Amino acid sequence: MADDASPPPEDRSWADVRLPDNWSRSRRQTEGIGWYRIPLDLATGAPARLGILVPRLSMNGEIFVNGQRVLSGGRLTDPVTRNWNTPFFVEVPTALLRPGANVLDIRLFAYRNSNGGLGWVYWGEAGSLQARGASLYALHVKGAVLSFAVAVVAAFIGIATWVRMNREPIYGLFGLAMIAWAVRYTNYFVQDAPFNATAYAVLVHSAQGWFFIFFTPFLLRLSKLRWPTLEWTLLGMAIVGTGCIYAAFQGWMALGLVIGLWMCVWVPGSAVLLAISARNAYRSRTTSAVLAGIVAWVYVPLTVRDLLITSDLISFDSSYISHYVGVPLALLIAWMVIDRLVESAQAAAKSELARAHAASEERQRITQDMHDGLGLQLNAALRVVERGHSDRNTVTDLLRSCLDELRLIVDSSAAHAGEFLPLLASLRIHQQSRLERIGIHIRWQMEAFPADLVLPPGMKTQVLRIVQEAINNTIKHAGATLIEFRTISSPRPARIVFEVRDNGTGFRVDAGHAGHGLSGMHRRALAAGVELAIDSGAGGTTIRIDLPDLRAQPLQHDGSPAAR
Incomplete structure (x- = not known):
């Protein structure tokens, strides 16, 4: 170990080492300049062009032959040139060589505990080593x-x-x-x-x-x-x-x-x-x-x-x-x-296309609802008034039906993400004061109903109309004092059963009273793709609607539903 700029003399403290010599193993705390001296005997078999190759020398070094520097890797003082991964090759000038004994010296700088050191040193024919x-x-x-x-x-x-x-x-x-x-x-x-x-x-x-x-x-x-x-x-x-x-x-x-x-x-x-x-x-x-x-x-x-x-x-x-x-x-x-x-x-493109398609379908549905529902009811009210065969109560009922239809269309169109429970709650709010004025109370037992249940636009509108028809039938024919909305368990998986019950006089379901609108309810259920059951007797009437359990799901960036 010596900071000398040229090869140290023989009387310095040299010690024999074995190559490769990794300082992190042999002298972990050492940092600085070290010299290696290797004898080169060119007495026999000396190549015409002598080359020297050092595949690994870390961090940087210089090569001397017979005391003369023949190759330098750059700075050996801070900041040291980082040549640890660069092979060193040099062709030695013939004028520097002597017949017989020659001396190869390698000056090396290594950082403390950083795999500094010297690997194998090869000498021989310059072309092949190069x-x-x-x-x-x-x-x-x-x-x-x-x-x-x-x-x-x-x-x-x-x-x-x-x-x-x-x-x-x-x-x-x-x-x-x-x-x-x-x-x-x-x-x-x-x-x-x-x-x-x-x-x-x-x-x-x-x-x-x-x-x-x-x-x-x-x-x-x-x-x-x-x-x-x-x-x-x-x-x-x-x-x-x-x-x-x-x-x-x-x-x-x-x-x-x-x-x-x-x-x-x-x-x-x-x-x-x-x-x-x-x-x-x-x-x-x-x-x-x-x-x-x-x-x-x-x-x-x-x-x-x-x-x-x-x-x-x-x-x-x-x-x-x-x-x-x-x-x-x-x-x-x-x-x-x-x-x-x-x-x-x-x-995202498919989702945007689907949203555009859904918006178009929604516009068509609203137009159709306005024509088939509100339009027909307004037309019926107009004809009654024009013929002069109506009293105040009849006109009031007709106009109230038109208003209920309009609210249904507006609420179903504005419902967030197609969630169904807010629509039921809105229907309840609109009907409650009307029902209470005529002595009918509402009981709401919807705790088990999934708040994030979603239904396609056509399905939710038809289901709401079924519920609305059930309320109207109760008002007109049942003589009831109570209407109950509730959720019951379904025997089938991924289904929700929703009931509208009253405590009225009931009727014979198999009698097919047209005034009860039963055929209209069944047509709506068939159009919506839901299952409808009607039970009626002395204790009242129950309208049971079996719905698919479609839950609202957040979307990922690729437009697919996120895992729940």
């Missing part, structure tokens, strides 16, 4: 640049979609995961840290864990699952893990221990990634989902391998290659996100 060095550079650096570029594009897609889709979390999580991915792989090719070297090292090394922190809940939401406990647990562990990485670069903790702690974050994240990707592939059977599942199962073990290299459990010289599998993984997941966007757009 080709090998170029291959290693493409593998180490160019692949990382490609992975970074793909991650940046995917991050842009995620964040832009998040902004345009009303801040829907799934897209934001994908964008953040891709940002963490991009930050992670800048470490593989960025030579000059954009800020303090320690802070940058903490950022790029913790980004691997933060990728899983964001990617895990993204995959869960993509599969329409929510595991909030796991998500909050991973977030807390990631914060602690980032602190541990900082402690490692200060030399306070062994790097292997920190990686072990990070595994506590990474293992559950990768387990979810594998499980959810397999589930998506099995359930969707789409090409993109199946390929993403296959790539995920390749990516995870390769990432384990990279962590083992960092932990010095696999050779210091080994190449990091997991980012190559990450490229197709990011592209496939981005494609799945785009598929989801397209599906959402198509669902």
Whole structure:
């Protein structure tokens, strides 16, 4: 260990070491300049062109032959040039070489506890070593640049979609995961840290864990699952893990221990990634989902391998290659996100078309109701008045019927989302004062009736007319003092039974009294697609309507009903 700018003399404190020499294992607390000296014997078998190749040297270094510098990687003082992932190759000028014994010196700067050190050193024929060095550079650096570029594009897609889709979390999580991915792989090719070297090292090394922190809940939401406990647990562990990485670069903790702690974050994240990707592939059977599942199962073990290299459990010289599998993984997941966007757009278009169609049908229904209901009743009232065969009470009854019909049309058109209970309540309010004036009380036992029951426009109007007809029949024919609205249990699933009962004199149902409007009730029930039963006797009359249990459901962004 010496800060000398040129190779130290032989009488300094040299010590024998074995290559590869990882400082995080052999001298964890050491930071600064170290020298390696390797004898080169060119007495026999010396190549015509001598090349020297160092596949891994961290953080940066220089190569000297016989005391003369032949290659420099850049600054060896803060901020040190980050060449830890760049292979060093140099062809040694023939004039520097001597027959027989020569000396190769390597000057190296390493940060404390950051996998600094020197890997294998190769010397031989320059052409073959140069080709090998170029291959290693493409593998180490160019692949990382490609992975970074793909991650940046995917991050842009995620964040832009998040902004345009009303801040829907799934897209934001994908964008953040891709940002963490991009930050992670800048470490593989960025030579000059954009800020303090320690802070940058903490950022790029913790980004691997933060990728899983964001990617895990993204995959869960993509599969329409929510595991909030796991998500909050991973977030807390990631914060602690980032602190541990900082402690490692200060030399306070062994790097292997920190990686072990990070595994506590990474293992559950990768387990979810594998499980959810397999589930998506099995359930969707789409090409993109199946390929993403296959790539995920390749990516995870390769990432384990990279962590083992960092932990010095696999050779210091080994190449990091997991980012190559990450490229197709990011592209496939981005494609799945785009598929989801397209599906959402198509669902929104279909929903808009359905709403327009429903509005058109509603306008037609209102027009038809005005013509068939209110129009006919007004026409009947007009004829009675024109013929002069009416008294005040008859005209009043006719006009009241017209007013009731108009209220029914207005209320059924204005009902929120087709919910039926507010319509019944409105009918009760309109009729209660009228009924009480003639001595008929209302009993309301609708607690068991689902407040969010919805009925199609045509069905709800016909059902309301049945109820209205039942009330009118009670007023005109029953001599009742009580009308009761209530809900009873249905023996069949997904059905609601609604009853209108009175305590009047009753009648014979099989007698077919036209004045009771029974045939009209049955026609309306048939038109509405509901089941109608009428029971009558000495104790009164019961109108029983069997309705489908259609509940109001919130819609997702793709227009489909949300899970209840």
